[in-house]
Amino acid sequence: MDLQSILGNLFANAASVGLKGVFQFVFDGHTAYWYEAGGHAESGSGQHGSADVSIAVASADFMAIMAGQANVEELFASGRLIIDGNLGLATLLPQAIDMALRGNQAPAVEANRRYPPSARPSDALSAAQPPLIRIERRPRDGLSVDEFRQHYMLHGIPLVISDALHDWPLFSNGHEASLELFANLQGITRHGDYVEKTFSTERDFRSTSMADFVSSLDNPIAASTDGKPPAYMGNNILPAQLLEHIRYPGYFEAEQFIPPRIWIGPKGTLTPLHRDDSDNLFAQVWGEKSFILAAPHHREALGCWATSPDGGLEGCDVDPKAPDYAQFPRCREVRFLQVVLQAGDLLFLPEGWFHQVESLSTSLSVNFWVNSGRGWPRSPLPELVEAAPCPTVPA
Secondary structure (H helix, E strand, O other): OOHHHHHHHHHOOHHHHOOOEEEEEEEOOOEEEEEEEOOOOOEEEOOOOOOOEEEEEOHHHHHHHHOOOOOHHHHHHOOOEEEEEOHHHHOOHHHHHHHHHHOOOOOOOOOOOOEOOOOOHHHHHHHOOOOOOOOEEEEHHHOOHHHHHHHHHOOOOOEEEEOOOOOOHHHHHHHHHHHHHHOOOEEEEEEOOHHHHOOOOOOEEEEEEHHHHHHHOOOHHHOOOOOOOOOEEEEEEOOHHHHHHOOOOOOOOHHHEOOOEEEEEOOOOEEEEEEOOOEEEEEEEEOOEEEEEEOHHHOHHHOEEEEEOOEEEEEEOOOOOOOOOOOOHHHHHOOOEEEEEOOOOEEEEOOOOEEEEEEOOOEEEEEEEEOOOOOOOOOOOOOOOOEOOOOOOOO
16 A cells, blocks of 8 residues: 555544644655645645645654554654644644554544543442542552552552652663663653643644753753743653663553653643543652542532543543632532652552642653553543642642
């Protein structure tokens, strides 16, 4: 199959992930095709005069992506795939590729629209349990895999596992050695007042050298200005070159893990209240992060909404640090639980649990989404967004 036909397959069901606009592809530095997603779904060869997104990649790498043998995010991180233009639209490409590989036919998604959320099995699971009054903390050496699975995973109970990263080279290296590891790698950073565009393709995304970004974290220029949160390299795939410097937690089978993600930013970055589609193991490598959690069965009380008709990722209109009880009176029923992760901690965050995350200091984290099979059959769409920090309230 030729490149133009493969592009047609990629964009055939693009509307199901909200992909729209003109995408310009340049293969091997000279062969160019463009495709308009959404609208009239037009395509052509050569250079388009007003492409929204431009992608340069070797044809062999692109063929490998569309055969399921290469990962578009890994190629981007290693510099083998270059993206220019509207990076907000480009962040939807992995979902479109996954849809094309699976041959799924899903309902069209209107970009940046909020849809009614669906009840999940995790809602009923947490509603049937006694209310959780605190997040337990257990040392890694005192917690067996069987106990984790039987007591915490199966029942969807959050847990902090301390001293969990002592065998990670990335944890032991420190900042200076990490800069050497990050050389020649790139990521996507978020800028501006992105809280106003939560889960939107209209956010200000930029392609950034990972080493340059880490070097800038202690620079005052990186701090928040004019009430806006600082730039954040959030939800980037962990580059393949760094995989040997981490360890997959042994609480799940290897085939259940989704490729891990890396999060790097200064004090003040904050992810607004939301929930994901899978279990999550969140490893704190540097610095401190605060998590505020709410149980799954509080979905309606939290002003929850979804990013697609069949659920997708779910955001909330309630700010857990300053709830508007006039607008959301049932929020008075919600017990918010707060936990601060220190360097070396691993948080088990079960699918369905709402969480808001704030960096309390310069921070590097790695998280592992896991298809554990507990109650929620879809693959996760882990597109997270950071918001401006709010006043502190007791847990």
